[in-house]
Amino acid sequence: MTESMIVPIRWQDDAIELLDQRALPGKYETFYARDVTDTVEAIRSMVVRGAPAIGITAAYGVVLAAKSLGTSADWQPRLDEDVKLLATSRPTAVNLFWALERMKNVITRHIYATVVPTEALLEEALRIHRQDLQDNQAMARHGAQLIAETGNCEVMTHCNTGALATGGHGTALGVIRTAWGDGLISHVHVNETRPWLQGARLTAWELEQENIPLSLNIDSAASLIMKQGKTQWLIVGADRIAANGDVANKIGTFSLAVQARYHGIKVMVAAPLSTFDLTLATGDEIPIETRDATELRQSGERLVTSETIDIYNPVFDVTPAALIDAIVTEKGVIKAPSAKKIAMMFNTLAN
Template sequence: MSVPSITPIRWCDDGHLELLDQRALPDRHLTLDVTSADGAAEAIRAMVVRGAPAIGITAAYGVVLAALKQRGSDWQPGVEAAITILAASRPTAVNLFWALERMHQVIAIHRHEEVAPVTALLEAARTIHRQDLDDNLTMGELGADLISREAPCAVMTHCNTGALATGGHGTALGVIRSAWSRGLITHVHANETRPWLQGARLTAWELDQEGIPVTLAVDSAASLLMAQGKVGWLIVGADRIAANGDVANKIGTLALAVQARYFGVKVMVVAPSSTFDLEVASGDAIPIETRDARELTHQGERVVAPEKINIYNPVFDVTPASLIDAIVCERGVIEHPDHAGVVRMIETCRGTEVCHNLSRTYERKDPE
């Protein structure tokens, strides 16, 4: 399996972070140089980089940028302050807090050193980055194995879960890439994914770049495609998975899962173990981020809604475990997920020692 050439996150040898500006795709290929933790946090908030794994990777490098700016032996407060800023950038994607906790552990190990441990922090960030790619390749094969139980089929995906949203290859889109290479997928239906159009601008672009046949559809056509028997699997990612298997993902996923159950389409969620949050009992406790009203009231500079109209613009919804056929992570597959299955799987993962205390501290309980 070849790794896609798309590189959304790159650490540069001169000590800055280069991000592919995903807001400009597909018509322009722009990069943004980030030189501070504040800049990394703003890039996450502004959707320069998006996708739960990619957010975590970017935040880890943001901690390195903060360490580079510290002078003298009193370096720790500055780096800790940067972690606070980065943790507040997005409240739902638990990979953000997982990555920052990993970096916090490095700080704790080196807390008595006279200078900031830049080398150790950079190696930790690079390890997070490399491990995500390795995990994606593993998940791609595990998910493809599930699809292989049925005849080759067409699949549907929502939002963007590919190389752009991860350390490379992708989660749900990684499964699609792997399954396509094995002749298990005949076609991909990509939902446009309003209001940021990640499906149209990013997923369709990634698949087209690799010659994987894709049809871009208006979001509300999903049930029609399923009713026509044109979809065998709905394959999506996740931003946080609760202990009982409930999944927070891009807004619209819940409706798609309900439709899939009605029409007999199987649902696969693909996410690394860092996406599981065992401190959250169910999806009811997952904070749901809402975003600026302008994303709905304007198309560019054009006003498309009445002035002062009330706006509800949630970024995520929660799909109950009962609507999910399988959750795929790098350590295996949880079929018909429930609390026992989730805990059993996560206890086998390398990252069980990593807690999510940062998410408890910094996430916004009442989304703005």
């Protein structure tokens, strides 16, 4: 299995060291989050992005909050407030809330402690980080086996789901990386992914670092590429998956899945089990984040449209389960996902 050379998140003794993804690919800059405020800003401003990476960063943010309390006897209510603040940083990626829930469980186990359980919180955050990398590697193996069923092929991906978006190997891009190493993929078609250009700035950069053949295409060229028979799989990640298998992912994924179905191209979603939100029956209940109008109104400092018109800038859309051929998790593959199949997997794991 080909391993990524990219390390987006490192824990230091008094800070979270983050590769600043806003600067890529032109600059390789480091952002140091030294407290909860820095951590929230890093998540909100897209220094760090990608559902798993957001969860890992938030977990480390709880550790920074704990360290700031010193030996305070009234640490718990103060730490609870910091956890709530971290939870406000991004609304759609459920991994954020999953990671914070794990950190809250540690707090609960130490409810009667007279000192802040900083070491226990750090151990849990490190465990979340290690687990994500292990889960990515397991997902990659399952996804590569699925691609092997169709033989050597070209694939398309949308947004960034690689090492930059996770604790290391990647989800959808991790599958692609592993499948390339196994000789199962010959070329990757990378959508630019407006308006933040995660595909152009990040995915293309990651693939280029590892000499994986790629071409960057404008988002609206996807149908043409599919019609030309240049791809056999659309492989994407997820920020939240409802109980019935509806998937929230980067804006544009829904339309790509519709196009893929029309052209007879298979759709694979690669996501850890922590991305499932079984409290939501369908994707209609998934909160969709919208971001500042400036992201569409300007290109850098240059104004590209009128300052007075209304701007609609949703970050995600929801792809119905009916358009998805397989959801690949660290525990296996759910083909033709449905509420029944997803419930069966979780019930099996619980027993």
